[in-house]
Amino acid sequence: MIPTAVVVGLFGLVAGSFLNVVIHRLPRGESVAFPGSHCPACGAPIRPYDNVPVLSWLFLRGRCRVCRAPISVRYPVVELTNAVLWVAVFLRAPGWADFASGAFLCSACLALLAIDAEFRILPDRITLTGIVVGLALSFFSRVRSPVSSFAGAAIGAGGLWLVAFLYEKWKKVEGMGLGDVKMLGMIGALLGASGVIIAVLLASVSGSLVGLALVLARRGSLQTALPFGVFLALGAVAAFFWAPLLIELYRGGFR
């Protein structure tokens, strides 16, 4: 168990390194496959020995070897976070399909969180891929049925689309983008029906609290649009790990 967890963690670091490429290139409309990694400042290709997750960043003290331009601390943070999440998923997933679902959910949410925070977009390449992956893996899952997965995608995407539609009719402004709708479809396909509902609740509560805190700190108004995808990403990962516990607490509270 422990040696396997270490291997999973190493693969998590490598996948995190790829996520950094996705986070940087997808919103800029660049290919994630070609060309190979290069410094965003000077364009120098990054050598394999300078591309080791976390360690290279530490060794080069967060700077490009060629031009010394600073390299964002986001790179090692994304790599480490992804590795920790993959190990945590591995330790709780009952089978390969549930590990794959959980690992995909965590990595996709990590990338979507970083992209939404900076660019306020949620790329289809991630969300629509996630819907397909979630539905396909549900046939091999030990924790969610294909019915729950299809219902989750429908509830997630359909429910949020309805809320966004009504909100627009009521306020005459666009509150949520279609990106959020597709992201919720992805979360529903990967978590199932009950999971996506919990993810939305957690995202709404945390988003409202942060919004309220900003208003109280006079850093924003009630109209300040927060990137909802950031909160959805956090809510979905929290729901993956703690949905059973939250359902238990909810039942206990109403006994």
Ligand SMILES: [Zn+2]
């Ligand atoms: Zn450089």
